[in-house]
Amino acid sequence: MKALVAIKRVVDYNIQVRVKADGSNVDIDGVKMGVNPFDENAIEEAIRLKEKGIVTEIVAVTIGAAVNQDILRHALAMGADRATLIETTDSLQPLDVAKVLKAVVEREQPSLILLGKQAIDDDAGQTGQMLAALLKLPQATYASQITIADNQATVVREIDGGTQTLSVTLPAVITADLRLNEPRYVKLPNLMMARKKPIETIALDSLNLALTNSVQQLKVAAPPERPAGIMVKDVNELLSKLRTHEGIIV
């Protein structure tokens, strides 16, 4: 079966982004970028399913400017077979991303659609569910284990206080949580080989989609800082401070 993995290029998770002086947006000029961590789990899972003989072809897709080819190369170096860039310089909101991905799914007809559970830039966590809705397909979010047999995916999901197991009929949309797997490191020979794998570029405009773009970012700001605390020298001082702190009962 064919697996489609949708990935996003985001600011590296170790970087603390800053707000521009005029509060118009975050300043990400020259900042290290990479594959969204949860999306890397999604790629890894597709590769493991291919290694088990369940998946036969892995297509990676992303949406963005030409520079997004770097994360597609990364996916190819990890083990994806080919990649598609839906090219646009616009920044799309989750519903529009889902609409674009729907068009890609209709073109590729994959049995398995994998995404990360959320992107670590906008922290929305919506695209997978929205894509499943638009395709009228089952969804299994926050996957920490995926088992595929007889055209069914049995998915263990991370929920508040424990786990839930769902069985979904394929094709289905599954979003990856961190615990799903540990993504492999890309070795240099694989990076070289990935250069020979094809990346197809499709202009977003050529898909003729009616996009929504209904949410406007008015401003951004740094969150208020917690007032500086004090250092205590031992447990006794800590307890006496806590016991005199309003509302704290210890």
Add this chain to the structure above:
Amino acid sequence: MRTLIIAEHDGQHLNEQVARAVTAAQQWQQPVDVLIAAAQPEALAAQAAALQGVSSVLVASDAALQHPTAEHLAEIIVPLAANYTVVLAAHSAFSKNVLPRVAALLDVNMLSDVLEIVNTNTYVRGIYAGNVLATVQSSDAVQVLTVRGSKFAAAAAGATAEVKTITAPAAPQGSRWVSEAFNKSERPALTAAKVVVSGGRALGSADAFAQVIAPLADKLHAAIGASRAAVDAGYAPNDLQVGQTGVVVAPELYIAVGISGAIQHAYGMKDSKVVVAINQDPEAQIFKIADYGLVADLFEVVPQLTAAL
């Protein structure tokens, strides 16, 4: 027009975050209805109807709602949306699974984990692990959002709203609940606890985590949390993870033991009223957001603290 709250519950009890969503919903100054979708909804409907600020409770009942899927809930919610300009829920693993599906079926965007409702279509929410607060405005006809429960007080009980039954469409094919496994604990839920004691990688092992953190949590009737590093190292189960990739907590007292305080952990706990940090490294980031910091060997001072309580 009206506001619809999607209620989370365990089949018997409303999640305590529902009362917080009811408070958030008052911002629109229009009638607030609560949807209870359950196999046996009577007791749940009564709990929702008692919340002050609720106009009516809509009850959808179906045997399949014993363990509802997002697909089924979306089919119940979407036809109702014609009567509503706002559909909201408290942000949780439950709501963030269901509401994006609802929003897409309504052809509207969704705002996740809203921290502040500025006006009827403008919100403040965290991006980049809460390092940036974005003010966003939605032009959608139906505003679909989840709100951070800890930012809103819980609505009081004591009211008696009307309860109406609605028809529930049959559960769609294609997705089937198999099982659930909850980590059994006598402790309060992480998101509801007044005190949280969290352990980090400095604990060094699962045994040490249990032997150092649990007794302190017992004394304080606290929930136990963990940093991602501690979870990744296998010292604590994943559902205890506090942070961007785990749960967000805002207790009265948060005690961080052997936690460095990486950005993604701070995201999950920096709204706590009082933060205590115990760490051997005086340069640890956690001290920048702590009210009280103690540079010490945790294996020495945490048992001392436990004994002194």
